[in-house]
Amino acid sequence: MVQTKKDPVLAVLSLSGGNDGLNCVIPRNNGHYRDARPTIAVPEDQIIPLTDELGLHPTMGPLKKYWDEGKLAVFVGIGYPTPSYSHFRSMDIWHTCEPEAIGTEGWLGRATKQLDPNSENVLTAVNFGRGLPRALVMDGVPVASVGNLETYGLLTGIEGENQRNDALEVFGRMYAPAIGTGAVMDYIHQTGTDALKGADILSTAPDNYTSSVEYSSTAIGQYMKNIAQTHLAGFGTRVLYTTSPYNGFDSHANQLQANSGLLTDVSNTVDNFMTDLREHDASDEVTLMFFSEFGRRVKDNGSGTDHGAAGVAFVVGEHVKGGIYGQYPSLEPSQLEEGGNLKFNLDFRSVYSTILEEWFGLEANPIVNGNFERTKFFA
Amino acid sequence: MAEQDIALMSHLMRRAGFGASRDEIEAKAAQGYDSVVQELLNPETQEAVDEDLLYRYNPSYYEAAAIENNVQQWVWRMINSPRQLQEKVALFWHMIFCAGHSKIDSGQEMGLMVDIFRQDGMGKFDNLLLALSTNPGMMYYLDNTESHKTAINENYGRELLELFSLGVGMDEGFNYSEDDVKACARAFTGWNIAPPYPPFPHGRSPWEFRFDPADHDTEEKTFLGETGNWNGNDIIEIACKQPATARFLARHLYNYFVADEPQIPAWRLTPPRDQAAIEAMEKAYWESDHSIKAMLEVLFTSDFFKDEAIRYAKVKNPTEMVVSLLRMTGEFKGYKPGLFDYSQEPKYMGMDLMNPPTVEGWHTGREWIDSGTLVERINFASDILGNTELEGVQSLVNRLMGLGDKLTPEQFVDGCLDLTGPVVLFPDTMGQLISHASQEGELSHGTDAEKSDFTRRSGEMFQMIAATAEFQFE
Numbered sequence: 001m002v003q004t005k006k007d008p009v010l011a012v013l014s015l016s017g018g019n020d021g022l023n024c025v026i027p028r029n030n031g032h033y034r035d036a037r038p039t040i041a042v043p044e045d046q047i048i049p050l051t052d053e054l055g056l057h058p059t060m061g062p063l064k065k066y067w068d069e070g071k072l073a074v075f076v077g078i079g080y081p082t083p084s085y086s087h088f089r090s091m092d093i094w095h096t097c098e099p100e101a102i103g104t105e106g107w108l109g110r111a112t113k114q115l116d117p118n119s120e121n122v123l124t125a126v127n128f129g130r131g132l133p134r135a136l137v138m139d140g141v142p143v144a145s146v147g148n149l150e151t152y153g154l155l156t157g158i159e160g161e162n163q164r165n166d167a168l169e170v171f172g173r174m175y176a177p178a179i180g181t182g183a184v185m186d187y188i189h190q191t192g193t194d195a196l197k198g199a200d201i202l203s204t205a206p207d208n209y210t211s212s213v214e215y216s217s218t219a220i221g222q223y224m225k226n227i228a229q230t231h232l233a234g235f236g237t238r239v240l241y242t243t244s245p246y247n248g249f250d251s252h253a254n255q256l257q258a259n260s261g262l263l264t265d266v267s268n269t270v271d272n273f274m275t276d277l278r279e280h281d282a283s284d285e286v287t288l289m290f291f292s293e294f295g296r297r298v299k300d301n302g303s304g305t306d307h308g309a310a311g312v313a314f315v316v317g318e319h320v321k322g323g324i325y326g327q328y329p330s331l332e333p334s335q336l337e338e339g340g341n342l343k344f345n346l347d348f349r350s351v352y353s354t355i356l357e358e359w360f361g362l363e364a365n366p367i368v369n370g371n372f373e374r375t376k377f378f379a
Numbered sequence: 380m381a382e383q384d385i386a387l388m389s390h391l392m393r394r395a396g397f398g399a400s401r402d403e404i405e406a407k408a409a410q411g412y413d414s415v416v417q418e419l420l421n422p423e424t425q426e427a428v429d430e431d432l433l434y435r436y437n438p439s440y441y442e443a444a445a446i447e448n449n450v451q452q453w454v455w456r457m458i459n460s461p462r463q464l465q466e467k468v469a470l471f472w473h474m475i476f477c478a479g480h481s482k483i484d485s486g487q488e489m490g491l492m493v494d495i496f497r498q499d500g501m502g503k504f505d506n507l508l509l510a511l512s513t514n515p516g517m518m519y520y521l522d523n524t525e526s527h528k529t530a531i532n533e534n535y536g537r538e539l540l541e542l543f544s545l546g547v548g549m550d551e552g553f554n555y556s557e558d559d560v561k562a563c564a565r566a567f568t569g570w571n572i573a574p575p576y577p578p579f580p581h582g583r584s585p586w587e588f589r590f591d592p593a594d595h596d597t598e599e600k601t602f603l604g605e606t607g608n609w610n611g612n613d614i615i616e617i618a619c620k621q622p623a624t625a626r627f628l629a630r631h632l633y634n635y636f637v638a639d640e641p642q643i644p645a646w647r648l649t650p651p652r653d654q655a656a657i658e659a660m661e662k663a664y665w666e667s668d669h670s671i672k673a674m675l676e677v678l679f680t681s682d683f684f685k686d687e688a689i690r691y692a693k694v695k696n697p698t699e700m701v702v703s704l705l706r707m708t709g710e711f712k713g714y715k716p717g718l719f720d721y722s723q724e725p726k727y728m729g730m731d732l733m734n735p736p737t738v739e740g741w742h743t744g745r746e747w748i749d750s751g752t753l754v755e756r757i758n759f760a761s762d763i764l765g766n767t768e769l770e771g772v773q774s775l776v777n778r779l780m781g782l783g784d785k786l787t788p789e790q791f792v793d794g795c796l797d798l799t800g801p802v803v804l805f806p807d808t809m810g811q812l813i814s815h816a817s818q819e820g821e822l823s824h825g826t827d828a829e830k831s832d833f834t835r836r837s838g839e840m841f842q843m844i845a846a847t848a849e850f851q852f853e
Contacts, residue, residue: 085577088481088734102482102737122750131727132751134736145751147727154754155846157762163839170815171846174808181805184639184694184745188753188848195750339577 001361002319002378006285008359011227011240011273012108013220014094014133015266017249018087019292020259020305021312021342025076025328028055032331037300040255050074051324059264062271063316070322073377075313075351077326079344083294083309083337087247090293095134097349097368107352108239109138110367111360115238122198125239126230128223133243142191144198149226150206153199172196205233213276216265219245224269228276231286238360249292255304266290270316287317287359291348298331298340309337310344313351319359321379325351350375384408386801388415390690393853394636395419395679396463398703400771401778401798416679420501420672422462429459436714444583446486450732451722453493457702458711464675465497470698471635472496473733476511476543477740478520480733484576488516488586489733501672504628504664505619508544512611515572515586521738524575528568528596536564538738539614545623546630548647554623555603562600566609569595619669622661628674629660636678638692639744656683691803691852694744697728699853700756704763704845707799709771727755748851757846764799765842767834775799776837780824788816795840804849812843 002008023040026047027033034041047055048064054076056063066072080099084090096103108125116124119142127136127145136143146152154171158164175192178185209229215221223242230237244266251259270288277283295311310329326346329335337343350372353364358378365371388408392399396419399407407415418425433455434441440448457466473496480489492514499507511517518524518535526532537560541547545554569591574584600609603617618624630651634640637656641649651657659681660674667673678684695703701724705711711721725732729752735741748756766772775798779786782794792812796802804812816836824833844850 084482086482086484088479089484092481104736127751130723130755131731132729139746142750145754154757155761155842156758157765158839158842166815166818167839167843167846170811170843174811174843174847178805178807185805185848187745188748188851191748191750191753192757192848195754198750199754 002358004285004319007236007238008361009231009238009240009286010108010355010359011224011231011286011288012135012242013224013266013270013288013290014091014135014241014243015249015262015290015292016087016091016244017247017251017292018090018294018296018307019249019262019311020251020255021076021292021295021308021310022298022305023255023259024057024060024263025050025074025312026055026057027053027328027331029053030331032298032333036298036331037305039302040300040304054324054328057260057263059260060267062267063314065271066274066316067322070379071316071318071320072322073315073320073325074323075315075325075346075375077310077329077342077345078291078313078348078351079294079310080347080349081344083341083344085294085307085309085339087250087293087307092134094291094293094348095137097352097370103369104134104137105139106133106135106137107367108135108241109141109143111356111362112136112141112143112239113138114362114367115360121236122194123201123230123235123237125241126202126237128226128240128242129219133241136239136241142194142198144195144202146202146226149202149229153203154196168196201235202230205229205235208233211276211279213272213279215272215276216268218265218269220265221269221272224273225276228273231277232280232282251296251304252301252306253303255300258304270314274316284318287315287320287355289313289315289351289355295342298336298342309341311342313348315351315355315377319378321377323377325375325377346375347372351377354378382797382801384412386687386690387412387685389800390685391415391419391679392463393699393703394467394684394693396467397457397699398706398853399463400707400709401775413680416676419464419679420676422465422501425461428456428461430456432714442487443490444485444487446480446489446733447719447722449486449490449493451718452490453732454698454702454722454725455711455714455718457698458705459713465500468500468671468675469493469496471631472500472507474635474696474735474740474743475631476517477735477738478517479735479737482520483516485516485583485586486733488519492516493733501675502670504624504669504671505615507671508539508615508619509612511543512539512567512570512615513588515588518570518572518588519576519586523567524571526564526568526570528594531561531564531568531596533560533564535567536560536562539563539567540618542643542738542740544615544618544627545621546627546646547644549623549626550650551648553647554621558601559603562602562609563614565596565598565600566602566614567611569593570611625661625664626657628664628671629657632660632674632678633657634743636675637684638689639694642742642744642746643739653683656681659683691849693853694747694851695853696741696743696747697725697730697752697756698732700728700760700851701725703853704760707771708763708766708769709774710763710769724755724759728752728759753851756851760845760850761842764845765838767838772838772841775841776834779837780830780833784823784825786822788813788821791822791836792816792840795837795844799841799844802844802847802849804847808847808849812840815843816840 046058112125215225227240291313296305296308329342349368356364521535523535663673663677
């Protein structure tokens with residue numbers, strides 16, 4: 001297990017919609033790549049080289065620094081057997097580690113249960129965004145889900161600070177344990193009290209935060225800033241999660257322009273996040289993973305690309321051993337999956353297992369539903 | 380009008396529909412309980428919702444493929460349809476016959492499935508099961524498309540028995556054997572769809588049900604003790620004559636319309652909360668030749684439904700929470716921009732419509748509530764109900780003013796609770812609200828300044844009511 005000065009923390013940025021792995025980590029001098037993508041192939045001289053064969057999209061320059069430092073792990077050919085081409089189903093599979101059955105529990109919900117078995121901290125896991133991604137769902141595991149950290153809390157619609165404080169006091173008393181109201185009512189009172197406590201703690205995070213880093217005003221930028229703020233506030237949060245705007249990476253059309261904007265935002269934001277943590281001497285204990293539910297079709301459709309199979313994922317952090325993990329899938333037409341998609345060779349559950357074991361010191365197999373080869377990407 | 384008539388009508392409209400504005404509740408109470416029940420049970424006697432209005436503003440909703448559009452359209456119907464029980468029943472079946480967009484990957488197919496629940500949801504149960512078993516989305520979701528004469532996939536056959544008709548067991552016994560599951564699955568071989576999915580290489584086009592005789596197992600099968608060359612239709616007919624099916628339906632109806640029961644997997648061992656109620660509905664099932672409407676009629680006209688003890692004995696599901704507040708406050712009557720945001724609210728509260736977590740559906744009752752969803756529920760409810768600029772809320776404030784020139788804090792709290800439900804609070808909660816109202820003393824509305832103060836305090840009190848634990852129930 002990796003040794004960190006403080007309790008290890010995992011941050012996850014989920015890129016919703018199916019990020020085009022081929023235009024993200026690009027096979028630089030592969031003829032099939034150029035043949036298959038007359039409209040959207042990136043010119044060879046614009047690619048940011050990582051190795052002799054592979055390079056990053058030109059907009060991903062801010063990540064090059066971490067590659068050069070040896071702190072960026074790049075996973076290629078990542079996926080799972082019998083790929084689903086549905087956004088929802090495929091994201092569900094990444095969330096639950098259940099490619100065949102339909103699962104209800106999320107891998108990080110299970111991990112949170114292990115990290116805080118008695119739910120002593122209502123903020124062990126925090127999600128940024130409305131509604132809980134299934135990755136964080138597990139019965140009996142309280143997870144705060146924050147739409148907007150600046151305004152997060154109960155009864156946020158009440159104007160006037162005094163009125164709202166009064167209302168919250170009444171709320172606290174109304175949700176205090178009551179006698180003789182029944183088991184369900186008792187449970188709701190307890191939940192309301194937990195929620196109020198979590199919100200009270202979380203609402204202090206922005207006030208105590210100063211930084212020279214300016215995040216972008218996009219949802220990705222703001223939520224990653226919230227993750228940094230929450231981490232820096234020292235609430236004991238171990239799992240921090242957010243999702244880019246729903247299906248934003250679903251680049252069926254006009255991919256060149258749309259994807260450049262998104263990749264710029266992701267790369268700048270990841271750089272901002274790491275810089276922010278370093279400025280506060282709080283990067284040692286944080287690992288950040290970003291991934292998408294699938295890659296995209298090898299051939300372009302004249303404007304963009306359709307849903308595909310194997311994709312790419314990244315992990316960045318001070319304890320990460322940089323490099324390319326997995327084999328870049330062959331682009332030879334005869335080597336493609338049904339429908340013209342890249343074949344996976346690195347199971348995403350290998351990456352999860354490594355994070356769970358090496359980073360969190362947890363037993364991975366029960367959390368990811370099986371024994372997957374470990375990918376040694378921690379130093 | 381008698382207070383108890385209003386309270387009873389409000390209860391009926393919350394359960395048999397998605398609530399109503401105070402004006403509507405009073406009008407319906409004046410019309411009479413039994414007459415309103417008949418209207419609800421016979422949706423064809425009520426005007427249909429004006430879908431043209433929706434399409435005029437939003438042509439893209441018509442036969443839309445996108446899931447968001449189909450969810451919006453359904454939420455809009457729940458708010459606006461005069462045929463309230465029809466929409467409520469559609470949601471009931473959606474929560475039992477669970478199939479989800481996560482796998483089906485087409486909003487249009489999901490919309491078509493919900494249409495079945497709307498059209499056949501109160502008819503003969505056999506017909507509903509047949510419509511379900513020939514619904515392409517369901518056939519795909521439960522892998523019947525992968526079930527072949529030579530290689531049976533048991534998924535649909537099993538769920539039809541376990542989750543859609545008989546249930547695992549009752550009175551501590553089991554309702555069917557593994558051999559019955561196999562026979563059932565064999566009978567449904569050849570019940571397939573076209574075109575196949577994934578849609579390579581030509582992309583997606585709408586599905587149709589196709590029976591493929593060449594892929595159908597024509598051997599003899601023994602199902603629940605009856606032997607013959609059964610096809611899916613025969614299986615449905617046999618299943619619908621089982622006492623377990625009547626019990627299964629009665630318990631589901633009770634759990635959805637009357638009071639929260641334990642989670643479904645516990646039903647084999649846990650007797651019903653109200654045995655007599657279940658028996659009365661079972662009797663209606665047999666006497667009416669398997670009519671869901673007949674069971675509902677017994678339910679809504681029974682004493683067990685009208686009993687004050689079961690009011691607010693059910694945790695509102697997220698859709699009920701959102702739609703009933705929009706109906707109570709007159710928000711989103713007709714059409715205007717902003718439907719998307721409202722239609723996403725149930726998802727934030729843990730109920731992603733048209734995309735249940737698994738075929739077993741959502742866990743209901745107290746399991747709707749966790750620290751994340753409770754914050755969403757409370758904030759949404761108090762934002763809507765406390766917004767005194769909304770037509771429906773303004774009308775509640777006017778009614779409050781109509782109670783007298785001066786209101787004591789007690790009268791004020793009573794009035795607010797009455798108009799938003801009537802909501803019934805535990806004494807401790809009630810005490811907190813009265814003491815909060817007492818801080819600013821009596822309320823009057825003679826001058827403009829007093830009026831504005833009265834309005835502000837009403838909005839705040841509505842917000843507090845919407846934030847109570849009691850308001851999580853219906």
